[in-house]
Amino acid sequence: xxxxxxxxxxxxxxxxxxxxxxxxxxxxxxxxxxxxxxxxxxxxxxxxxxxxxxxxxxxxxxxxxxxxxxxxxxxxxxxxxxxxxxxxxxxxxxxxxxxxxxxxxxxxxxxxxxxxxxxxxxxxxxxxxxxxxxxxxxxxxxxxxxxxxxxxxxxxxxxxxxxxxxxxxxxxxxxxxxxxxxxxxxxxxxxxxxxxxxxxxxxxxxxxxxxxxxxxxxxxxxxxxxxxxxxxxxxxxxxxxxxxxxxxxxxxxxxxxxxxxxxxxxxxxxxxxxxxxxxxxxxxxxxxxxxxxxxxxxxxxxxxxxxxxxxxxxxxxxxxxxxxxxxxxxxxxxxxxxxxxxxxxxxxxxxxxxxxxxxxxxxxxxxxxxxxxxxxxxxxxxxxxxxxxxxxxxxxxxxxxxxxxxxxxxxxxxxxxxxxxxxxxxxxxxxxxxxxxxxxxxxxxxxxxxxxxxxxxxxxxxxxxxxxxxxxxxxxxxxxxxxxxxxxxxxxxxxxxxxxxxxxxxxxxxxxxxxxxxxxx
Numbered sequence: 001x002x003x004x005x006x007x008x009x010x011x012x013x014x015x016x017x018x019x020x021x022x023x024x025x026x027x028x029x030x031x032x033x034x035x036x037x038x039x040x041x042x043x044x045x046x047x048x049x050x051x052x053x054x055x056x057x058x059x060x061x062x063x064x065x066x067x068x069x070x071x072x073x074x075x076x077x078x079x080x081x082x083x084x085x086x087x088x089x090x091x092x093x094x095x096x097x098x099x100x101x102x103x104x105x106x107x108x109x110x111x112x113x114x115x116x117x118x119x120x121x122x123x124x125x126x127x128x129x130x131x132x133x134x135x136x137x138x139x140x141x142x143x144x145x146x147x148x149x150x151x152x153x154x155x156x157x158x159x160x161x162x163x164x165x166x167x168x169x170x171x172x173x174x175x176x177x178x179x180x181x182x183x184x185x186x187x188x189x190x191x192x193x194x195x196x197x198x199x200x201x202x203x204x205x206x207x208x209x210x211x212x213x214x215x216x217x218x219x220x221x222x223x224x225x226x227x228x229x230x231x232x233x234x235x236x237x238x239x240x241x242x243x244x245x246x247x248x249x250x251x252x253x254x255x256x257x258x259x260x261x262x263x264x265x266x267x268x269x270x271x272x273x274x275x276x277x278x279x280x281x282x283x284x285x286x287x288x289x290x291x292x293x294x295x296x297x298x299x300x301x302x303x304x305x306x307x308x309x310x311x312x313x314x315x316x317x318x319x320x321x322x323x324x325x326x327x328x329x330x331x332x333x334x335x336x337x338x339x340x341x342x343x344x345x346x347x348x349x350x351x352x353x354x355x356x357x358x359x360x361x362x363x364x365x366x367x368x369x370x371x372x373x374x375x376x377x378x379x380x381x382x383x384x385x386x387x388x389x390x391x392x393x394x395x396x397x398x399x400x401x402x403x404x405x406x407x408x409x410x411x412x413x414x415x416x417x418x419x420x421x422x423x424x425x426x427x428x429x430x431x432x433x434x435x436x437x438x439x440x441x442x443x444x445x446x447x448x449x450x451x452x453x454x455x456x457x458x459x460x461x462x463x464x465x466x467x468x469x470x471x472x473x474x475x476x477x478x479x480x481x482x483x484x485x486x487x488x489x490x491x492x493x494x495x496x497x498x499x500x501x502x503x504x505x506x507x508x509x510x511x512x513x514x515x516x517x518x519x520x521x
Contacts, residue, residue, distance in 0.1 A: 014197055016168040018054065018091040020234045025051035031210060033233060034080040035240040037253070045080050047236075050087070052159060057088025058166075059157035064139075066118045068093025068166055071176065073117035073138075075099040075108065077125040077243040078220045081143045081152060083229075085121050086220065090174065090193075093166040097176040097188070098221035100505060101125045105132035111178050111186050112138060114379055122148050125243075170194030176378050177223050177319050188378030189319050191223075196230055198372040202343070203231030206261070206313070207287045212237030214261040215254055217245040217268070222506045223319040224293045228263040237261070247271045251281045258285035265507035266296045273303050286310035292317070293506045295414070295432065297439070298336035301329050314339060316412070320387060322398025323348040323368015325412050338411040339404075346370040348412065349397065350404065351389060363405040365418055367397040374398070403430075420511060422451035422459045427489040429461055434490060437482060438465060443473045448501050450511050452493070452518060460493040464514050466500055494518075 024031065029048025036043055045053070066072065072089055074096060076082050089096050097115040099108060101123075108129055112120060120138050122130050124146040131148075140149030174196050176188040208214075214232040216239060218225040232239050240257055242250065245268055254262070264272070269291065272278060286308065292315040304312055311331075316339035317324035325348060327340025342348040350364030351357055358364035367389045373396070376384035389397045403421065404414045415421075415430045422429040431449035438447035446466040454460040465478060479495035502513040 014170045014194065016090070016193055017196060017200065017230055017234055018087060018168070020200075021047065021054070021087065022051055024233075024236045028210070028236070031236065032238045034083055035238060035257075036080050037242075042257075043080065044238075045084070050084060053084045053156075054088035054091050055163055056156040056159065056161055057085050058092035058163035059161040060155055061089060061092045061094055061119075062163055063157060064119065066092070066094050068168075069095065069173065071095040071097050071115040071117045072119045072121065073097045073099055073112050073115055074121045074221070075101055075103070075126045075130065076121060076123040076143050077101060078216070078225075078241045079123075079143060079243065080241060082121070082123075082220055083239070083241065085143070085152075087233075090168075091166070092163060093168055093172060095173045095176060097178070099178060100219070100221050101129060102505060103129060103186075105129050105134070107186055109133040109135060111188070114186070114188050115176050120149070121152075124148065168193055170197065173375065175226075177221075177226075179319050187380060187383055190375040190378050191319075191321070192375060195321055195372040195374070196226075198370070199227050200231045200234045203235055206231075208232055208235035208237050208261065210236040212260045212287075213240060213257055214238070214263075215240045215242070215250070215257070215259040216263060217242040217250055218263060218265060219505055222293075224263060224265060224506050227292070227315070228261065228290055232261065247275055248277075251275070251278065251283075254283055254286070255281045259283070260285055260287040261290070262286070263290040263292070265293045266291060266300060267294070267503060267507040269296070269300055269304055273300065273307065279307060284309050288313060290315065294508045296339075297436070301336040302333070305329060305333065316340065316414070317368070318398065318400055319374075320398050321368075321370065321373040322400065323366075323370050324372070327411075332411075335409075335411050338407070338413045340412065341410045342368075342412075343370070347395070347397070349391075350406070355389060361405070363403055363415065366400040366402045366404045366412070366414075368400065369395055369397045420450070422449075422461050424451070424454070424457045424459050424461065424489055426458075429490055431461065434461060434463065434482065434486065434492070437485060438463060438478075441478065441481060443467055443471045443478070445469075446501055448509050448511060448514060449492075450515050450518070452515065454493065461490065462518055463492050463495040464498050464501065465495060466498060 025047040031047050032044045033047045033050045034045040086096050120140045123144040127148045141155045142149040172193050173190050174193045178186040288311045290313050312329040314327040323346040324343045325340045326343050347369040389399050401418045404412050416432045434449045435447045438444050445468045449461050449463045451459040452462045475495045475497045479492050483491040502510040
């Protein structure tokens with residue numbers, strides 16, 4: 001695993017995240033770092049305790065012969081011990097591959113093999129998947145004391161152990177995030193310590209500090225979570241980890257612990273804002289709320305701004321890095337239909353199918369360049385090349401696959417994933433346009449539109465709709481309602497009512513599953 005240095009900050013400006021945590025542990029060892037709820041009671045790990053536990057993990061890895069640049073895998077639900085193992089591995093220069101417990105056994109085996117993981121840290125949440133994965137001789141360590149492997153307490157080095165010092169460099173690999181997208185084939189995105197340092201550096205403007213408490217209910221294997229998790233600790237704040245999202249529990253904990261920061265995906269915001277008891281909770285300590293990973297509709301942003309104190313920031317970007325757009329929604333209430341403007345120092349451009357930049361005002365595929373860019377897809381150089389675009393001067397950009405347009409003030413509006421765009425009879429149809437129109441119907445809670453093969457048109461749009469609770473409307477009536485309001489080329493060939501849209505763990509609608517289900521009919 002040998003990353004380049006092209007996307008890393010200068011070594012002189014670099015401080016590793018493990019070193020930042022040690023500095024907090026030396027300055028205020030008793031300050032809370034990590035929290036979780038067990039059996040109705042809050043359990044906390046101070047910075048001093050976290051620092052010692054990180055040392056124990058690092059020493060045990062060195063004892064077991066895991067070298068800097070080699071990888072371990074973690075497949076478990078979020079917990080304080082999960083976080084400590086992740087951070088301790090980083091202190092030893094070891095790369096972490098955080099994996100989803102909901103993966104299929106086959107996908108889990110492929111990812112562990114692809115990462116070359118020397119050890120697997122797991123728990124009861126992943127026990128069935130791990131048992132069926134056929135992982136051979138990869139040693140397993142149980143984070144929760146369940147019989148899935150050697151208990152973590154037995155594996156750890158002694159409490160007084162101190163690891164050999166590892167001088168981490170910005171270009172070294174930090175983690176491998178596996179993203180299957182809609183293809184179902186895992187791709188390992190290698191992110192460097194320098195890339196994570198770039199994420200941390202922008203945290204200063206969001207008010208992280210020793211008094212901060214960040215409540216996280218998205219999983220630690222997701223980049224969505226990590227872009228908030230690491231800056232909180234780097235600035236000396238506290239992180240409260242929920243093993244899974246539950247709207248009622250989230251609101252209770254946010255009020256009880258005076259939450260200052262949080263990251264949620266759009267479907268979580270939706271579920272919170274529609275709860276009858278939402279306004280009964282005191283969320284006045286909230287300083288900043290973040291959102292990313294899936295389309296965040298303007299009407300939902302407006303509702304959050306109106307009813308939830310504190311700022312609201314939407315990040316648009318990819319786990320692969322490249323470029324990020326940021327919408328400070330509380331400062332730009334007239335731009336809620338956009339994903340904001342390019343972050344400082346980020347170069348975002350739009351290109352056509354031939355790889356040429358489009359003229360101002362025209363739509364094109366979004367590509368980005370920044371200090372935070374993946375080294376590449378682990379072990380997949382061809383996939384890496386497919387994800388790259390080079391400007392005429394040789395500057396490297398990451399392709400997003402999204403189609404968008406800049407307005408006169410430099411705010412980016414997105415239309416759709418390029419691969420989700422439907423070409424029917426030679427005309428481009430953006431599913432997001434049809435989805436937005438469907439959502440405007442009072443009976444519709446959620447909608448997704450996909451392109452299906454058509455002998456006559458090549459492709460034709462088909463909709464999947466979730467109705468509002470207690471509402472009854474015929475699918476055909478809803479289809480006709482939409483078709484009366486769109487052009488001939490946009491008309492739906494079919495509309496299906498379903499109980500819920502299939503989503504990933506971080507809320508992305510899995511359109512591949514909708515296509516497969518429709519094709520199976």
